Amino acid sequence: MIEIREADPTSDVLRPIVEAHFAHSESAGPAESNHTMSAESLAGPGIRFCAIYDDQQALGCGALKLLPDGTAEVKSVHILAQARGRGLARVMMTHLADLARAEGVEALVLETGAEHLPEYDAARKLYEALGYSYCGPIFGYSDDPNSAFMRLALEPRS
Known part of the structure; x- marks a missing residue:
């Protein structure tokens, strides 16, 4: 049974998933364009870190970083290689x-690899399919040819 719950990214179970995400990001583009957060940073204030489980097996993670402009940045969405292809x-x-909508966040924003970085093709396609649109640099970032910035307005659920 698939379940998502808030978790500690520094735990022995989840740290390897966060480190796999970090390693992927390090190898996918130049260091100056890598904005991946460490497990310790993901455990910090203003971050909601979640893990996805199948029964008790941790398969991936994702986080929200609350920003002062009323948006939340999606961070560290990663599914282990052996669990990919299941829509997780x-x-x-x-x-x-x-989660963000329930907390009154007006929009989700994210930074991912630009079009010339094929390692991020699947991620960009997913974000597009979920309704994210491309935008300029988000809060805390500057223009970077290796980055694509995206935004999803959050309408309250009726």
């Missing part, structure tokens, strides 16, 4: 949107 990243992204 979509499940995590939907969960994060629902």
